[in-house]
Amino acid sequence: MMRMANLRICSLWVVVVLTAIGGCTRMAPLPPVDRAALKPKTSVELQQYLVEHEPELELFKSRGPFAVSTQQNRELRLSAKERIQSDWYLSAPPEKAPLVIFVHGHDSSKAAHSNQAAHLASWGMHSMSVQLPPRGPWSNNGRTLGRLVSAIQRSPGIIDSRIDPSKIILVGHSFGATAVAVALASGAPAAGGILLDPAAIGREIPSLLRRVERPIMILGGDDELYSTRNREYFFNYIRTGVAEVSVKDAIHEDAQYPSDYALKNGGVDPNTTEELQIAFVSGLTAAAMSLAATGGFDYAWTSFGPAFDNGKFFNPKKK
Secondary structure, three states: OOOOOOOOOOOOOOOOOOOOOEOOEEEOOOOOOOEOOOOOOOHHHHHHHHHOOOOOHHHHHOEOOOOEEEEEEEEEEOOOOOEEEEEEEEEOOOOOEEEEEEEOOOOOOHHHHHHHHHHHHHOOOEEEEEEOOOOOOHHHHHHHHHHHHHHHHHOHHHOOOOEEEEEEEEEEEOHHHHHHHHHHHOOOOOOEEEEEOOOOOOOOHHHHHOOOOOOEEEEEOOOOOOOOOOOHHHHHHOOOOEEEEEEOOOOHHHHOOOOHHHHHOOOOOOOOOHHHHHHHHHHHHHHHHHHHHHOOOHHHHHHOHHHHHHOOEEEEEEO
16 A cells, blocks of 8 residues: 655654574564563463453553564465465464464565564464565455465464464455455455455455455554545445454554565654554454454453543444
């Protein structure tokens, strides 16, 4: 999507950029925020603690309690001719845990979701960011994503034996959200989807969205500043189980972390702010934790209450 040049000037000078090292394992850099003051021994213990206490969106701004390791540029073979490059962010606990799969948007890359993926892994959810053709066709990317999810669901050990194949969550930014919706509409065995400032393209998208039967959370930018193409399709055409909220003052690239622009310009993007990127991270983490622990988004929606009250999140709607 088009970047809004000169929308605002921020004081952000350092953005964490992951260096691609094929096939090696190292500790993942994480966003520069404090670590949550929780000390669970397992991801299951953490989930149980969270759902038994009052949901707190602010908690998820901090890194989670678990160490994270990264494996970058790992190749996954779906067939003799179809291969996908991906970065893996694996959470430390030994028991099985959910897998969150990130899909980038137009003219972007898997690296634009590196901090988000590492943040989720610190909260006990393995994450993976995939590289798909950056200019679509996005329906084709969605079908590729569906084949990937099916392959992991059948054989989670192709990534890690600790992945729970019944708890695969899809996250898509911009047109990557179209890919997520197409995958779900085509029967990908995923628990649901989280769409980051989604955009839709393709005549068949309305009919495909009507076929989505998994829970969907939409975390959008501030459409009073900039509106993505056909963002309204996702709420209007998905029949049920969909919730949407907007992040005040956020532009499209705030839903990346780091932004693709920062990745291409030495880590600097004058149009995004880390505060708003972390607002997306907190909402994303609450939504993923909610879906993983409860199968729906009610826990996350309750956690958004204070952000609705202070105006940081606005225009809430669900059906």
